[in-house]
Amino acid sequence: MDRHALADFLRNKRARISPADVGLPQGHRRRTPGLRREEVAQLAYISVDHYTRLEQARGRYPSRRVLGGIARALRLTDQERAHLFQLAGEREENEAVEPVREVQQSTLNLINRLTDAAAIVVDSTCRVVAWNPLAAALLVDFSALPPGQERNLVRCYFLHSDPDRPPLGLGGSDRFAVTAVSYLRLAATRYPYSRELKNLVAELLAGSEDFARLWNSHQLRIDRHLRQTVRHPEVGVIELDFDVLTVPDQEQQVIIFTAEPESPAYQTLQLLKVIGTQRMTVES
Structure with a gap:
């Protein structure tokens, strides 16, 4: 349990829920x-003291029933609920380290076809x-990058070194950045003993203010279509289109990454097939 x-996480999510979102009156004296806290406790059917201690990092291990009540009270998404359980130490038995x-x-x-x-x-x-x-032609020739963290999309995106070109060519998408950081946050709770993952997060926090801002915001939003x-x-x-x-x-x-058939973007992808994929094959 990471108290x-x-x-x-709880303080951040509580601050983002308005009384109106859960059917409570707004009132006039909210500072x-x-x-x-007492409203979350009431909605979760737990004591105010128990919830307060959790927010103060002093609480005992919450039960699955308590976590489920808090998840409902804070209107957590499926990903956020899973993250809550992971932070509280509710993980699968015999989970993988990496x-x-x-x-x-x-x-x-599939991808070759x-x-x-x-x-x-x-x-x-x-x-x-x-x-x-085609992905190698569009984004980067991944086979030319050292196996390991150099091929990590989050690392490439936030720690890129070319000021004249967006990382991997992916520009102007805060939603992409939030989705990427959300995946990394879920991985950090899914694999709590991974030294490699801890080192990656530490490197990103030290090297990118944008990553640190998103990481510390505790946002969990995964867009599957952009x-x-x-x-x-x-x-x-x-x-x-990005699916x-x-x-x-x-x-x-x-x-x-796809484009509407016969659109200008589709024609550009066809051009990339010709000029950028002659000697490339699917690799892992």
């Missing part, structure tokens, strides 16, 4: 935004573990 992280990085052959076959779409596979920390040729601008050094700006599909039981995501 301090749990306390920060801070959001619900009061994320799954072996990609199933069926997944490799998507010849008109750029597709990558990422693990739960957003490390790219497989890609198709409209994404890609700025490519050879073919210019491309407006693409995220989950690989069951692998805790991996397939990210697919």
